[in-house]
Amino acid sequence: MKKVLLILNCIISIGCATVSNLKPNEKQLPIMQRKVPGISLEEARQGFKLYKFNCAGCHNLHKPDAYSISGWEKVLPEMLGKAKLSSEKDIQALKNYLFAKSK
Amino acid sequence: MKRIVIITVAVFSFLLSHAQDRNFARTYQTNVLSKGAIDLEFWHTSRFGHSGQYFHAQDQRIEVEFGLGKNWQTAFYFNRYQERYSTSLNGTTTSNEIGFSNEWKVKLSDPVANKLGVALYSEWSIKGGDELELETKLILDKVIGKNLFAFNGVYELEKEFEWVNGRLNSDGSEMPLEFDLAYMYNANKKFGIGFELRNHNKIGKVNGWEHSVLFGGPTINFRSNRWFVIANYLPQWGNVYKTDIAPGNKVLDELERAEARILVGISL
Numbered sequence: 271m272k273k274v275l276l277i278l279n280c281i282i283s284i285g286c287a288t289v290s291n292l293k294p295n296e297k298q299l300p301i302m303q304r305k306v307p308g309i310s311l312e313e314a315r316q317g318f319k320l321y322k323f324n325c326a327g328c329h330n331l332h333k334p335d336a337y338s339i340s341g342w343e344k345v346l347p348e349m350l351g352k353a354k355l356s357s358e359k360d361i362q363a364l365k366n367y368l369f370a371k372s373k
Numbered sequence: 374m375k376r377i378v379i380i381t382v383a384v385f386s387f388l389l390s391h392a393q394d395r396n397f398a399r400t401y402q403t404n405v406l407s408k409g410a411i412d413l414e415f416w417h418t419s420r421f422g423h424s425g426q427y428f429h430a431q432d433q434r435i436e437v438e439f440g441l442g443k444n445w446q447t448a449f450y451f452n453r454y455q456e457r458y459s460t461s462l463n464g465t466t467t468s469n470e471i472g473f474s475n476e477w478k479v480k481l482s483d484p485v486a487n488k489l490g491v492a493l494y495s496e497w498s499i500k501g502g503d504e505l506e507l508e509t510k511l512i513l514d515k516v517i518g519k520n521l522f523a524f525n526g527v528y529e530l531e532k533e534f535e536w537v538n539g540r541l542n543s544d545g546s547e548m549p550l551e552f553d554l555a556y557m558y559n560a561n562k563k564f565g566i567g568f569e570l571r572n573h574n575k576i577g578k579v580n581g582w583e584h585s586v587l588f589g590g591p592t593i594n595f596r597s598n599r600w601f602v603i604a605n606y607l608p609q610w611g612n613v614y615k616t617d618i619a620p621g622n623k624v625l626d627e628l629e630r631a632e633a634r635i636l637v638g639i640s641l
Contacts, residue, residue: 292485327405
């Protein structure tokens with residue numbers, strides 16, 4: 271039983287504790303700011319959280335760098351509607367995150 | 374069944390939004406609905422083929438799923454179970470039962486954003502008024518481009534209750550342990566094809582580990598903006614852990630020769 275719990279613990283840690291490759295970090299900040307001037311790490315992380323919680327319900331997440339900014343601008347109006355996001359602030363944070371991490 | 378078909382068609386023609394992207398008929402993925410989203414699913418499972426006996430079981434479920442936000446999801450099911458089997462050379466019996474289930478699921482990590490998608494799942498059911506089932510699952514999945522991999526470890530506890538002289542008595546309990554492994558190639562937005570493997574282990578209080586049976590078969594998935602349909606055919610391959618209780622190459626008294634499931638989903 272102990273062994274089973276240990277294995278379970280390992281599996282869950284692989285999933286949760288590994289820092290996501292999509293999560294914005296310090297090192298990426300200059301690159302992100304080139305695409306979205308003035309974006310802060312905190313704001314980008316907030317956008318990432320909104321993305322994870324709101325955009326993986328109907329399909330798996332699409333990698334942000336699968337699209338250019340103009341590509342995202344094309345799909346986002348429809349998808350924001352589908353995700354029923356209404357707060358202007360949330361929408362802006364989500365957009366900024368995707369733009370900052372875009373192709 | 375007829376009524377389910379009519380309801381399905383009716384709801385289909387009225388609804389114009391997309392359902393949750395479920396890919397497999399049996400194996401669960403870590404996806405949860407986003408907050409406020411509601412999904413409706415219709416399940417039909419046929420199980421058939423016992424040795425030396427005509428046997429056909431049909432399980433039907435109607436499921437309503439709710440996204441609760443923060444990666445939590447709950448669902449309620451209404452279930453109908455029908456079994457038809459031969460009792461003698463030319464006699465058959467049909468038994469009908471109904472049931473209710475409630476599931477809870479929480480997603481801990483994402484199959485795209487993290488190295489591994491992880492979710493925990495638990496479901497309780499009452500069946501026919503005298504049976505209680507508890508099911509817990511560990512769900513893992515991973516997306517690599519168009520390839521989707523999923524694994525479930527499932528632990529069940531089934532307990533039957535009986536009123537005897539005004540007291541609630543519990544006789545048998547069963548603790549099946551199951552592992553599901555699934556792969557799907559999502560060729561495009563509308564279509565995926567893959568297979569599911571199921572390993573069912575019966576572990577009883579009295580007799581210990583009785584058998585370990587492998588099933589496996591193809592799954593196809595069609596989806597559009599408004600709905601999805603998933604079909605799977607799952608024949609029994611064989612018993613890989615033979616015991617005195619289950620000495621044969623296959624287990625064909627408690628389990629079936631094959632199982633077919635069709636699942637239709639729409640979003641509200």
